[in-house]
Amino acid sequence: SQTIHQWPATLVQPVGSPLSLECTVEGTSNPNLYWYRQAAGRGLQLLFYSVGIGQISSEVPQNLSASRPQDRQFILSSKKLLLSDSGFYLCAWNRLSNQPQHFGDGTRLSIL
């Protein structure tokens, strides 16, 4: 069966520090991968998606970047975090774009 892992579960970082969140999928190959952010009490905002290794599409201009160094690995990064980067970050995958997306348990990021 397929599983998706995100870590860490929670993270507290100072303003201006770098960020690296990792997401890996097991049990499938060539998945579509997604990064979302959810502000408190709000819906999910799609940040990045990837259809293959090295292929990244960005949905909104922001302080973050994404990379896909391996088929089942998706990384969300920042060189210098801003207060506005706080939120709940979710990784998701599916095999085809019209199939349900399966989400990880998320990373709650707090910027101090």
Place this chain on the structure above:
Amino acid sequence: DAKTTQPTSMDCAEGRAANLPCNHSTISGNEYVYWYRQIHSQGPQYIIHGLKNNETNEMASLIITEDRKSSTLILPHATLRDTAVYYCISLPSTSYDKVIFGPGTSLSVIP
């Protein structure tokens, strides 16, 4: 902005059916209607999806109107564990950049 509209919150008595409405009046012909739910501090969980026909699975039923401008998610016998935020989204089969999760409906199942 979300392409779907849902009530902000709803209550349902435990054991009764929960009927969650969703309006998607601008839905295109190739867009599916998906339902997810999110229990506090967890990732969203897929529930069900459909294009034109009504759908049923072990979790819920999805009723889509004939004009496809609205749908209803039905949880036939709500339990306390069904308390969550329910998201209705429309998703084209080919365009990743159209995935928008709105604020959803916060369902409270009351004992």
